[in-house]
Amino acid sequence: MPAFTTDVRDGIAVLTFDLPGEPVNKLTAGVKAEFEQAFSALLADPSVRAVILASGKPDTFIAGADIEEFTRLETPAQAEALSRGGQEMIARVEASPKPVVAAIHGACLGGGLELALACHWRIATDHPKTQLGLPEVQLGILPAAGGSVRLPRLIGLRAALDIILAGKTERAAKAFRLGIVDELVHPAILLDTARRAAGRLLRDGRPSRPPRGTGPAGWFLDRTPPGRRIVYAQARKGVLARTGGHYPAPLAALEAVEAGLEQGPRRGFETEHRRFGELAMGAVSRELVRIFFATTALKKDDGGSGARPLPVGVLGVVGTGFMGAGIAGTAVAQAAVEVRLRDAALDRVASGLKAARKLLDGRLERRRITRQEHQRLVALMGGTAGWEGFRRADLVIEAVFEDLDVKRKVLAEAEAGAPHAIFATNTSTIPIGRIAEGAGRPGRVLGMHFFSPVDRMPLLEVIPHAGTDPDAVATALAFGRRMGKTVIVVADRPGFWVNRILSPYLNEAGHLLAEGTPIEAIDAAMTRFGFPVGPVALLDEVGLDVGAKAGGVMHAAFGDRLRPAPVLARMLEAGRQGRKNGKGFYRYEGGKKAGPDPAVAGILGVQPRAAISAETIQQRLLYAMLNEAAMAMGEGVVRSARDGDMGAIFGIGYPPFRGGPLRTIDHLGATRVLDVLRGLENVYGARFTPAPALVEVGMRNGRFTDEG
Numbered sequence: 001m002p003a004f005t006t007d008v009r010d011g012i013a014v015l016t017f018d019l020p021g022e023p024v025n026k027l028t029a030g031v032k033a034e035f036e037q038a039f040s041a042l043l044a045d046p047s048v049r050a051v052i053l054a055s056g057k058p059d060t061f062i063a064g065a066d067i068e069e070f071t072r073l074e075t076p077a078q079a080e081a082l083s084r085g086g087q088e089m090i091a092r093v094e095a096s097p098k099p100v101v102a103a104i105h106g107a108c109l110g111g112g113l114e115l116a117l118a119c120h121w122r123i124a125t126d127h128p129k130t131q132l133g134l135p136e137v138q139l140g141i142l143p144a145a146g147g148s149v150r151l152p153r154l155i156g157l158r159a160a161l162d163i164i165l166a167g168k169t170e171r172a173a174k175a176f177r178l179g180i181v182d183e184l185v186h187p188a189i190l191l192d193t194a195r196r197a198a199g200r201l202l203r204d205g206r207p208s209r210p211p212r213g214t215g216p217a218g219w220f221l222d223r224t225p226p227g228r229r230i231v232y233a234q235a236r237k238g239v240l241a242r243t244g245g246h247y248p249a250p251l252a253a254l255e256a257v258e259a260g261l262e263q264g265p266r267r268g269f270e271t272e273h274r275r276f277g278e279l280a281m282g283a284v285s286r287e288l289v290r291i292f293f294a295t296t297a298l299k300k301d302d303g304g305s306g307a308r309p310l311p312v313g314v315l316g317v318v319g320t321g322f323m324g325a326g327i328a329g330t331a332v333a334q335a336a337v338e339v340r341l342r343d344a345a346l347d348r349v350a351s352g353l354k355a356a357r358k359l360l361d362g363r364l365e366r367r368r369i370t371r372q373e374h375q376r377l378v379a380l381m382g383g384t385a386g387w388e389g390f391r392r393a394d395l396v397i398e399a400v401f402e403d404l405d406v407k408r409k410v411l412a413e414a415e416a417g418a419p420h421a422i423f424a425t426n427t428s429t430i431p432i433g434r435i436a437e438g439a440g441r442p443g444r445v446l447g448m449h450f451f452s453p454v455d456r457m458p459l460l461e462v463i464p465h466a467g468t469d470p471d472a473v474a475t476a477l478a479f480g481r482r483m484g485k486t487v488i489v490v491a492d493r494p495g496f497w498v499n500r501i502l503s504p505y506l507n508e509a510g511h512l513l514a515e516g517t518p519i520e521a522i523d524a525a526m527t528r529f530g531f532p533v534g535p536v537a538l539l540d541e542v543g544l545d546v547g548a549k550a551g552g553v554m555h556a557a558f559g560d561r562l563r564p565a566p567v568l569a570r571m572l573e574a575g576r577q578g579r580k581n582g583k584g585f586y587r588y589e590g591g592k593k594a595g596p597d598p599a600v601a602g603i604l605g606v607q608p609r610a611a612i613s614a615e616t617i618q619q620r621l622l623y624a625m626l627n628e629a630a631m632a633m634g635e636g637v638v639r640s641a642r643d644g645d646m647g648a649i650f651g652i653g654y655p656p657f658r659g660g661p662l663r664t665i666d667h668l669g670a671t672r673v674l675d676v677l678r679g680l681e682n683v684y685g686a687r688f689t690p691a692p693a694l695v696e697v698g699m700r701n702g703r704f705t706d707e708g
């Protein structure tokens with residue numbers, strides 16, 4: 001079955017791309033050969049006067065180059081040749097003497113957008129599935145089929161860098177505003193509009209597009225060499241600040257953009273394929289591509305339930321505080337589901353609805369949704385201090401006070417008020433099985449542990465207890481994905497996965513503080529390692545009271561190994577709760593973090609000592625986490641190393657370029673990790689005793705994750 005079919009009418013050929021047996025169109029070596037053959041035939045056919053490039057897939061125009069293909073390459077030269085081949089194929093489209101119109105519906109990403117950029121006119125459908133972007137840097141590579149050269153020339157330097165350096169994708173309406181596409185239409189008239197555009201191009205010739213970068217500042221910064229030099233320097237500084245130098249791809253993309261604009265397209269293309277050759281073979285790209293395929297696989301994972309999910313048409317949320325409102329707002333915004341919010345007092349319901357609506361208002365302000373969509377979504381939310389409307393609920397999520405009796409009481413009331421619903425608890429520390437004890441329908445009870453803030457943190461832990469029904473697990477997984485979450489199924493063990501591996505890491509930071517290590521030395525060491533924030537700043541964000549409570553649960557469950565250092569108790573005695581009450585390890589001025597608080601040393605009763613080396617801080621904190629991850633893996637807390645690594649990356653921002661804690665153990669080598677742990681155990685005692693699972697892997701010189 002060919003990937004391309006042609007339909008010629010009135011001299012206009014519609015070349016339809018529909019890769020057989022694949023859910024998306026992607027550019028492989030075979031597709032490239034077939035495209036060039038089909039396109040050359042159309043150029044040679046005297047009856048064809050113009051070409052329209054369209055897709056036969058329901059939701060994808062072209063999803064870019066085949067990611068699997070370039071991961072199979074073995075040398076930089078091979079990767080460079082792949083990129084150059086793509087550039088040459090696309091250059092032939094741009095040089096075509098016959099007009100070529102791109103009719104875009106669905107995902108138009110990476111090489112797919114690069115191909116569209118070489119067409120002479122671009123039309124996109126105004127449909128949620130129509131997304132356009134150059135996500136390459138998220139895979140550790142750069143746009144290397146002409147995108148780094150063509151996009152800045154089309155929409156201006158700053159707008160192009162905003163997309164390329166972050167690997168962003170834009171909705172069609174935004175792409176239209178930016179000038180990436182020339183027309184925005186309803187899907188039903190996409191091809192007719194493309195035919196009319198082809199006719200116009202034949203009649204009037206190639207369009208001249210208004211230069212971008214309007215206004216004096218825009219003109220100077222986008223369209224003059226001195227102005228662009230300022231932009232390049234600012235962009236480089238911004239990339240280094242964001243990536244800490246751990247991610248080479250954005251810098252390579254910037255180099256290609258600069259070469260293309262300042263030295264001409266040929267130099268730009270050369271830079272693209274040279275840097276692609278280097279990056280595609282690099283360790284960072286390897287890890288980021290693994291994460292892409294792991295998250296894609298997780299989208300289809302049934303969590304071991306073997307069951308089909310039940311539909312969720314109405315969601316009930318009990319508890320309208322920060323988490324409850326966040327869950328409600330995110331569910332409406334992402335899943336467009338009807339939500340009933342409940343709390344004991346109407347004023348709390350009102351404030352919860354207000355907070356949930358604020359999420360939608362923010363999307364409207366950022367033009368992520370239209371005014372009509374905003375009104376429709378707001379109308380989906382309702383509240384009550386009783387149980388009205390909950391009889392229709394298919395899923396109820398509770399986010400009430402973190403207390404076993406309170407949660408059991410809410411569960412009992414919910415079983416009466418929402419008799420058909422699955423009941424999910426957002427607890428972060430209480431075993432699900434304990435909450436389900438005494439429930440009328442324990443099989444419908446499970447955990448859905450969201451992370452704060454719910455609208456921004458990508459991970460969701462789904463925690464079945466021993467008696468949870470398989471279809472309840474499948475339903476929670478599916479609904480979490482509708483909320484846009486990366487979901488992992490985790491065993492009902494104290495701390496589940498993320499808090500389990502985080503606990504010894506934060507404890508070790510507490511021990512360092514108790515030894516007088518400066519706050520900024522600890523946090524700087526871990527951000528340099530690649531974490532988004534340091535552990536001390538994280539404690540302030542989470543809340544010292546929450547941290548102390550979770551630490552207490554972990555200490556009760558795992559004994560002295562996880563005994564918290566006394567620092568949190570001392571800070572709480574001094575009335576410090578972290579960001580939430582404006583006083584923590586850091587000072588806060590006007591709601592902004594304003595540096596470590598010098599008063600903390602006095603509160604902790606320590607003399608600040610000369611900072612120990614960043615390497616020592618990193619080693620103690622990291623190995624505490626690696627050891628706990630191996631231990632939890634050995635206990636079956638997660639079903640695979642993939643789930644554990646994704647949970648760490650999407651739950652606590654574990655540095656993606658390192659692949660996750662289990663992946664890090666494999667990179668370091670289990671035997672080496674064991675040696676270091678034994679050394680730390682000699683100095684600091686049982687909290688560094690190697691996990692049995694790690695000893696087992698080390699003894700056979702094995703790995704937790706597969707090679708590659």
Ligand code: T1G
Nearest residue numbers: 023063064065066067068107109110111135143144145296
């Ligand atoms: N290569 C290989 N496989 C891909 C793919 C790709 N580009 N895109 C999707 N798939 C597979 C995916 O693994 C899954 O496989 C199936 O398609 C359905 O995907 C030269 C070099 C397009 C928005 O980064 O963002 O171009 O699990 O479940 O939720 O400069 O897939 O079914 O076997 O995600 O509807 C740049 C990546 C490449 C886009 C669809 N392109 N893909 O989402 O379906 S680099 C990307 C996506 C590049 C050039 C460079 C999403 C999607 P399986 P899915 P979806």
